[in-house]
Amino acid sequence: xxxxxxxxxxxxxxxxxxxxxxxxxxxxxxxxxxxxxxxxxxxxxxxxxxxxxxxxxxxxxxxxxxxxxxxxxxxxxxxxxxxxxxxxxxxxxxxxxxxxxxxxxxxxxxxxxxxxxxxxxxxxxxxxxxxxxxxxxxxxxxxxxxxxxxxxxxxxxxxxxxxxxxxxxxxxxxxxxxxxxxxxxxxxxxxxxxxxxxxxxxxxxxxxxxxxxxxxxxxxxxxxxxxxxxxxxxxxxxxxxxxxxxxxxxxxxxxxxxxxxxxxxxxxxxxxxxxxxxxxxxxxxxxxxxxx
Amino acid sequence: xxxxxxxxxxxxxxxxxxxxxxxxxxxxxxxxxxxxxxxxxxxxxxxxxxxxxxxxxxxxxxxxxxxxxxxxxxxxxxxxxxxxxxxxxxxxxxxxxxxxxxxxxxxxxxxxxxxxxxxxxxxxxxxxxxxxxxxxxxxxxxxxxxxxxxxxxxxxxxxxxxxxxxxxxxxxxxxxxxxxxxxxxxxxxxxxxxxxxxxxxxxxxxxxxxxxxxxxxxxxxxxxxxxxxxxxxxxxxxxxxxxxxxxxxxxxxxxxxxxxxxx
Numbered sequence: 001x002x003x004x005x006x007x008x009x010x011x012x013x014x015x016x017x018x019x020x021x022x023x024x025x026x027x028x029x030x031x032x033x034x035x036x037x038x039x040x041x042x043x044x045x046x047x048x049x050x051x052x053x054x055x056x057x058x059x060x061x062x063x064x065x066x067x068x069x070x071x072x073x074x075x076x077x078x079x080x081x082x083x084x085x086x087x088x089x090x091x092x093x094x095x096x097x098x099x100x101x102x103x104x105x106x107x108x109x110x111x112x113x114x115x116x117x118x119x120x121x122x123x124x125x126x127x128x129x130x131x132x133x134x135x136x137x138x139x140x141x142x143x144x145x146x147x148x149x150x151x152x153x154x155x156x157x158x159x160x161x162x163x164x165x166x167x168x169x170x171x172x173x174x175x176x177x178x179x180x181x182x183x184x185x186x187x188x189x190x191x192x193x194x195x196x197x198x199x200x201x202x203x204x205x206x207x208x209x210x211x212x213x214x215x216x217x218x219x220x221x222x223x224x225x226x227x228x229x230x231x232x233x234x235x236x237x238x239x240x241x242x243x244x245x246x247x248x249x250x251x252x253x254x255x256x257x258x259x260x261x262x263x264x265x266x267x268x269x270x271x272x273x274x275x276x277x278x279x280x281x282x283x284x285x286x287x288x289x290x291x292x
Numbered sequence: 293x294x295x296x297x298x299x300x301x302x303x304x305x306x307x308x309x310x311x312x313x314x315x316x317x318x319x320x321x322x323x324x325x326x327x328x329x330x331x332x333x334x335x336x337x338x339x340x341x342x343x344x345x346x347x348x349x350x351x352x353x354x355x356x357x358x359x360x361x362x363x364x365x366x367x368x369x370x371x372x373x374x375x376x377x378x379x380x381x382x383x384x385x386x387x388x389x390x391x392x393x394x395x396x397x398x399x400x401x402x403x404x405x406x407x408x409x410x411x412x413x414x415x416x417x418x419x420x421x422x423x424x425x426x427x428x429x430x431x432x433x434x435x436x437x438x439x440x441x442x443x444x445x446x447x448x449x450x451x452x453x454x455x456x457x458x459x460x461x462x463x464x465x466x467x468x469x470x471x472x473x474x475x476x477x478x479x480x481x482x483x484x485x486x487x488x489x490x491x492x493x494x495x496x497x498x499x500x501x502x503x504x505x506x507x508x509x510x511x512x513x514x515x516x517x518x519x520x521x522x523x524x525x526x527x528x529x530x531x532x533x534x535x536x537x538x539x540x541x542x543x544x545x546x547x548x549x550x551x552x553x554x555x
Contacts, residue, residue, distance in 0.1 A: 046322070055429035062360070063423060064430035067367035123320040127427065128548030129333070133326070135555060136339040218425050219347040219514045219554030222355040234423065234431050 023188055025276035029151035033144050034271055040141040041248065043133055046121040048245060049114070050130035056102075056114030058242055062233035072239060077103040077112035084110070142210055145202070161190055162199050168192040184262040186279045201251055205244050212241040328538075328548050337550065344552040351554075353482050357513035360421040360433050369434035369495055371503035372426060374475065377463035377523055385462070390507040395444075395491070399458070399528035402449035409493065409507055415439045418490050426517045427544075427553065436511050437494030442485040444527070450481070453531050456541070457484040459510060460526035465543050477521045477542035478533050478551070479512055488513040491524065516553040518544045 026034075058073040059065060074089040075097070086102025088095050098104075104116035117123045121133055152158040172192045178184065179193055190198065214220045215227045215237035231237040259267045270276035325332035377383070385393045390409055397405035419437040426432075441457070461475035483489055490511050493500050500506045505522025512519045519542075533539065538546030545551045 043322075051429070054427070057430075059430075062364060062431065063366070063433045064370075065367070066370050066432070117320075122323045122326055124323070126326075126548065128544070128550070129326050131427070131550060132333065132336050132340070132548075135343060135550075136336040139339050139342060216425075217347070217555040218357060218423075218516060219351055221423075222357045222514050223347075223350045225358040228358070234425065238429060 021278050021280055023276055023278055024274050025188055025270050026274045027151075027155050027157060028274065029148065029155060030157055031271055031274060033148040033151070036140060036144040040137040040144065041252075043121065043137045044141065045245065045249065046119060047130040047133040047137070050120035050122065050125075051127060051134060052242065053114040053120065053125065054127045058239040059235040060232065060239060061235050062228070064235055070235070073242070075101045075114040084112070086112075138210075138213060141206070145206055145210075148202070162195055162202075164195060164199070168195060179258075182261045184258075186262070186266065186277060188276075188278060197251060197254070201248070205248055205251070209241065209244050209248070212237045212244065216241065328540075328546075340550040340552050343555050347552075347554045348482065351514065353485070354487060355514075357422055357488055360423065362421065362435070364421065364433045365435060365496060367432070369424065369504055370430070370432045371501075372428075372517060374463040374465055374522070375503035377502075379462055379464050379472075379474075382462040382523060386502065386506070393507050393525065395508060395524060396526040397444060397448040397529075398526065399530055400451040400454035401445075401529050402451060403447070405444070405448050407444070412439050412444075412491065412508070413493060415443055418488070419494070420488055420490070420511075420513070422488070422511070422513050424517055424520075427549065435494075435496050436490065436492045437497075438490035438492035438508075438511065440487065441489045441491055441510065441527075442487075444491065445484060445529075448529075450529055454481065454529035455531050456480055456529075456533055458528040458530050458533065458536065459521040459524055460528060461521045462523040462525050473537075473543065475521055475523070475543050476537060477519060477545075478530070478536075479510075479515070479519060483512050483514065483519075486512070486514065514554055518542070518549060519553045 055064075056075040057064070057071050059070045060072055061070045065071065071089075072091055075087070076089070077084050077086050084098075084103050085096055086098040086100070086104060088097040088101045099110075100116055101114065103110050103112055105111050105113075113125065120130070122129055149158075152162075169192070175191045175193050178191075185191070211227065212231065214224070215231055216234060221228060221234070228234050228237055231240060266277045326336075327333060393409060395405070395407045395412060397407070416439070417437055418440050419435060421433065421435045423431050423433045445457075456478045457480075458478045459476060463475050464472040465475040466473040479489075488511065491508050492505075492511050493508055495501065495504055500509065505524075508524045509522040510520050510524065530536070533541040537543065540546045541551040542549075
């Protein structure tokens with residue numbers, strides 16, 4: 001097979017440059033950091049849910065109210081006439097979440113736990129191990145973010161692909177309509193919604209995650225005592241940490257749906273190899289995707 | 293040049309399949325290798341050493357934990373762990389209001405000490421309103437009064453080879469085949485000599501209650517609650533904790549928690 005391939009050189013690499021729609025879209029730095037984030041966030045989410053299970057309540061303020069109520073979110077289990085039920089309480093409003101939140105497990109072997117076994121690392125209750133996993137990947141995640149930022153400033157990814165432009169605002173309505181119709185244009189540039197989503201994750205959500213994480217560290221409190229005051233107290237920081245987690249999960253779900261809708265093979269290829277198949281040049285009867 | 297087109301139904305079907313696949317894989321696929329002593333776990337635990345060095349570098353020796361005002365004390369200090377030791381020794385000492393209780397200071401010191409409560413309380417004291425952060429995630433603000441540990445260490449004259457302060461406690465936290473396990477823990481000499489590290493005998497203006505560690509507990513304000521043993525009776529200066537318990541530096545540490553709990 002090897003010799004056959006070598007005897008037909010035109011079929012391989014030489015053909016690529018002639019194909020104008022195949023472009024090199026993602027640099028090796030973008031691809032490497034993307035996958036490091038994907039792995040880190042996966043482990044941080046599942047170990048984080050385990051850590052949350054040790055105290056499945058969220059509070060607003062400097063401390064947790066035991067003699068007064070500053071709880072804004074709680075997962076728990078309670079005995080009722082029909083057996084034990086799991087519940088989730090948001091701002092005092094209670095929802096029955098038996099089977100998923102509060103009371104879950106194989107039929108007949110349910111236990112009281114915040115997030116279910118399938119959503120935590122380890123699957124059994126083990127706060128110490130979850131912390132080991134969480135902080136290991138916290139280092140990977142933060143380091144990756146710094147590496148990405150430096151690389152993206154140097155290689156122009158930031159300026160070229162993510163920096164907002166006036167044009168982004170003009171095309172926003174059209175982008176929203178196209179996304180709603182699951183109609184995607186494959187271009188080198190990110191559209192406005194992509195820029196917002198990626199920029200939001202990289203410059204708002206991940207930094208906020210790191211800041212609120214550090215705010216929970218008693219040692220970091222001695223270095224940056226103003227941080228918790230700024231965030232509204234350590235328990236508020238913990239609540240924000242949780243809310244940002246929910247937003248990141250939301251981003252992940254939309255990210256996956258968009259990839260499936262826009263063509264998973266092509267999208268995956270671009271984030272693995274860097275090469276991306278763009279749409280053929282627009283015909284005269286089509287609206288040009290981008291004038292720039 | 294066939295464009296990859298996908299119908300809405302096909303899209304939703306594959307999306308839901310993808311999500312359920314992710315859910316299934318979450319189960320127990322990542323449990324192996326995470327037990328205490330496993331190679332993978334030991335590798336991941338290396339991050340704790342990195343955190344320790346980074347935070348020591350950032351905070352230095354004497355950066356103070358945040359202190360609060362009287363107005364921030366809104367509730368009693370929440371007790372946790374053992375709240376009523378069932379040990380005969382402890383109950384005997386409690387019955388006599390700790391008149392027979394002594395704090396022993398031993399190990400790598402020039403002058404071993406045996407201090408009564410009165411002797412400790414006659415030493416210069418420090419009062420601080422701080423936030424207690426439990427590893428579980430909750431916090432509680434309270435006012436603590438006690439003797440700076442550094443004063444006790446100075447009195448005992450720590451030998452140069454000492455590296456850690458080990459706390460021996462009166463409460464049984466666990467039972468094993470080898471017998472009862474009393475709570476124990478270690479901190480380094482940087483935290484031991486930190487200005488806010490006190491041997492507390494007072495809480496919110498009153499004598500330290502039993503559930504919070506009477507007659508004496510330590511406060512290590514830049515770390516989590518499990519680094520602050522209650523029901524103290526002996527302080528031992530050691531050069532290593534490798535031979536103590538499981539060799540990881542404390543009861544919770546031997547059960548998989550990181551030795552450094554500044555995060």
